[in-house]
Amino acid sequence: MPDMGTMLAHWAERAGPHSDGALLPPHHERCLGCGLDNPHGHHLQVHRRGDGVVADHVFDERHVGAPGVVHGGAVATVLDDLFGFLPYLVGTPAVTRQLTVDYLSPVLVGVSYRIEATVTSREDRKVFVAATVSDFDERTVATSSAVFITVDVEHFARHGGVSGGSPTPPVADDHRDTGREGEMGQQRG
Numbered sequence: 746m747p748d749m750g751t752m753l754a755h756w757a758e759r760a761g762p763h764s765d766g767a768l769l770p771p772h773h774e775r776c777l778g779c780g781l782d783n784p785h786g787h788h789l790q791v792h793r794r795g796d797g798v799v800a801d802h803v804f805d806e807r808h809v810g811a812p813g814v815v816h817g818g819a820v821a822t823v824l825d826d827l828f829g830f831l832p833y834l835v836g837t838p839a840v841t842r843q844l845t846v847d848y849l850s851p852v853l854v855g856v857s858y859r860i861e862a863t864v865t866s867r868e869d870r871k872v873f874v875a876a877t878v879s880d881f882d883e884r885t886v887a888t889s890s891a892v893f894i895t896v897d898v899e900h901f902a903r904h905g906g907v908s909g910g911s912p913t914p915p916v917a918d919d920h921r922d923t924g925r926e927g928e929m930g931q932q933r934g
């Protein structure tokens with residue numbers, strides 16, 4: 746995996762501009778949503794379509810919740826990752842602050858779904874986005890909305906910035922012994 750400096754340097758070229766219909770580059774090769782080098786990932790292939798993004802996706806047995814039905818967390822992962830391509834079009838990095846999913850019908854393993862996302866509005870650093878998941882009868886099986894907040898590219902170096910991309914997790918025992926809730930998050934600064 747390339748170091749953080751290399752990934753940050755590549756942000757600008759990944760961000761585009763990308764022509765309508767273009768296949769968009771993954772966030773990075775190990776990304777759970779779209780990285781091709783992540784064996785546990787969804788390997789999402791995302792295209793720009795107008796002011797939005799679109800992906801056709803088939804969930805597999807790795808993503809199962811109830812037998813035959815995709816785990817809701819896997820659906821949310823894919824939606825979040827697809828939303829994560831809209832910053833390419835906005836032109837500045839942004840991260841998820843809030844994600845809401847309405848699960849209208851079960852999403853099924855082995856079935857192809859079309860997932861479409863677009864920016865609905867912007868207000869200062871807030872980017873409001875929305876998405877639909879539809880089967881090929883054009884029946885909507887889930888909808889989602891999210892609030893992304895724009896960040897500078899250094900956000901990723903500050904919070905995940907260990908060369909190789911594997912920061913040492915905080916020691917759980919410290920957290921348990923002190924009983925100070927929330928300290929694990931604060932240790933990362």
Ligand SMILES: CCCCCCCCCCCCCCCC(=O)SCCNC(=O)CCNC(=O)[C@H](O)C(C)(C)COP(=O)(O)OP(=O)(O)OC[C@H]1O[C@@H](n2cnc3c(N)ncnc32)[C@H](O)[C@@H]1OP(=O)(O)O
Binds near residue numbers: 756828842871892
């Ligand atoms: C890898 C290296 C290459 C680099 C390129 C990487 C590519 C990039 C993609 C990575 C892959 C993507 C994958 C998918 C997308 C993820 O999954 S991103 C990962 C999940 N999300 C996160 O980790 C974010 C964690 N949260 C944070 O870091 C911080 O909360 C944030 C988001 C930076 C915001 O913190 P902050 O700067 O202190 O902002 P804060 O003042 O709290 O809020 C900003 C504004 O939003 C408003 N706001 C907050 N929440 C809400 C809400 N729910 N509704 C409405 N307004 C709200 C606030 O009121 C405030 O408004 P104003 O006062 O400015 O008017």
